[in-house]
Amino acid sequence: MSVGTTTGHDTDAVAPTRPGARRWTSRIEAGALPAAWLVVFVVFAVLLPDTFLSTASVSNILGSQAVPLVLTLCLVLPLVCGDYDMSVASVATLTAMVIGILNVNHGWSIGAAIVAGLLAALLAGLVNGAVIVIFGVDSLIVTLGTGTVIQGLVLWISDSTTVSGISTSLVDLVIGYKLFSVPAAFYYGLALCVVLWYLLQHTALGMRMLFIGRGRDVARLSGIAVPRVRMGALVASAGLAGVAGTLYAGTTGSADPSSGTSFLLPAFAAVFLGATTVIPGRFNAWGAFIAVYFLATGITGLQLLGAESFVQQLFYGGALVIAVSLAQLARRREATSAGTTS
């Protein structure tokens, strides 16, 4: 959102106020979610000065959200290209389970087990990409299907039981090491955010992805290898879901065949909510980051206030619907404003 490019060269024909005004409103829009986050934070800080504000609670919020954050970020890539990936949570569970089984039951070193888990994730991404791009099937349906298949595979290979006792070196790597008393997992998510932000906002590849999502014909006619980029995004999304699964295994020191799927809806809620902020109307890394922590802050506060656990569902489901509606409104406004200036 660069500002101040109103150079002195062309003073005619353009009413200088209009672009300026537009930027002003879009800046408010961009800042709305961070502001809401701040308000939520302050409200709970006032209501619960002892529990909510304690270091343990803050670092708990930051650390515990690493897995949801990475899952949310991995959705950003296919979504920018206009594709859904509903299989990310299952892929994360698969990676965690492969690591657990190989490391605990078969005695593989933790490093080798992680590599195998990530390869399994990438393979799932290749299958998604091949079916979606080569056969031209709707991504939503395909990934819903592959996600269910993968979930079935996980239950199969695990005999529907939790594998515990994963090497402590992974646990240390994920939550053992701390910086400012915040677990390492948080910083991994943060680093991934930086990488995605750079990729999407500052590289040609990021812009090509944007064009593929917004105008597939334009992208094709501009010589962009549309199938290859879409494929890449789906494989990367599955790979990052594998990373999320690795973090999940490290957080609990175990691999649980079913609880991973509960991450899917929160991730979608956050990624759509994130598209209403920082760069409103676009899926973006920092927006996703803010949205994840906004939702986590709200839920943690409510739970500390004594709310039942169903509040999670209310919060995430509501956020998803509201975020998608806001995005739709923004698009409609974009479409109508097109007519006014011409």
Place this chain on the structure above:
Amino acid sequence: MTDPARPVLRMRGVAKTFGLTRVLQDVDLTVRRGEVHGLLGQNGSGKSTLIKILAGFHTPDEGSIELDGASVDLPLSAVDRRKHRLRFVHQDLALLPSLTVLENLLADDVATGPGIRPRRRRAELARATAQFDRFGISLRPDTLVRDISRLDRAKLAIARAVSHLGDDDGDADGAGRGLLVLDEPTAFLPHSEVAELIALMRAVAAQGTGVLFVSHDLDEVLTVTDRVSVLRDGQLVGSEDTASLAREDLVRLIVGRPVSVLSAGSAPVSASQERPRLQVSALRGGAVQHLDLSVHPGEVVGVTGVIGSGFDEVTQLLFGALRASGGSVAIDDLELEARRLSPATAIKAGVAYLPSDRAVQGSAPSLTVGENVALLSLRKGGGPFALTGRRLERHAGKLLRDLDVRPPEPALAYASLSGGNQQKAMMAKWLVTGPKVLLLSEPTQGVDVGAREQIFTLIAEAARQGCAVVCSSSDLDQLAQICNRVLLMRRGVVSDEVHGEAVTKAGLTEMLFADAVVRSPRATSDA
């Protein structure tokens, strides 16, 4: 057969104005029972507005319409159209390819009436068979429409439209069998197949239905129609008995002046010693059957024709936007097989392409002007990690100012620009690649007059710098302004060409309509 007392359609004094433009003026048109009535006119003569008034899409400013002798309210309502059996077959035929022949045939029956009623499959089949028998159509009702030929599709669409016209459901006075409007249904058919459709049209008319047949093809109109009406500049310049008309009379009515021999006398294009920059041989694909073309540096070649002739697909094929089925394309020394062309290889070879559909194929309207303009420059940035936000805006801003896009604000939404500025921005996007070949498709569609001139200047400038320009367009005025040479496509092949002095709007119009005439001996005697 005809009963002049009771025409199925009578339009009186119909006029329509859009903004300041008079599109139709005092049009009196009568279609009698049982006749095939041709409606002819150039692009922009008001034909489509007239059809849209009949379809109830536009309301005329003045005038009245009678159907079956009864005056109807305007705009024409669906109820009146149904009651007076006014049916349409448009060029796109409005069939659903994934459904069966029978389902398509019944589409109108199931569209109205109570939703919960049993479907009687046997009765439906019997009706379809009877309908097909009546018009000599041999189609299996359970075939999918996407599996049948274009000709069969056109026949099916016509059979569907007239399926109600033939029913005698108690019109007490036994009057009219309705009116069937055929809006260029033959445009996509090869010549050999048109005859069957003409037979079908005659069969429909023989039942007492009036047929209004809109076409660009003089031969068809002369063969099938009983009478012909011609629109020119919004006015009906004549309704004549076809039998009394020679082909050149018809052309004179359409064009408004006698036909002269065009290309024979005019000098060939100034023979350039340079090698052609673009050399196309035996290109085919889509509706294009065969195309040989060579374009020299600095030359602007137009391609035109009626819809379905393939003129609009030439540029798409040359860019690989539409996959060719054969032929070769050479740009300078680089020879490419047309079948293997893709936008990426074409761009690499130095080809630029501005599609006619700006909003879908040309740009992503929801992204910013800067992003749209800079998309191609990214390739020049060296590697995938090159051009970043602020630099991109500066780069795009310069491009916008160079081509006088207003406002030159890269951060604005692309959709907020006017049509002309959108097109200039697209020119900026492509010209920055320094193309050797510039392909344009309807470059000034939806562009205002001022911007139109600027776009022409940009095209001329590109040509001056050595670009070979190919422009497919149906806008003859535009072609006359920018082209050195214009090719006329007819049913997939180049059927005529004008160059030099003859490239004027009048010259092109004559070519478009007179095509067959200029080379026939009778035409020369007329001139």
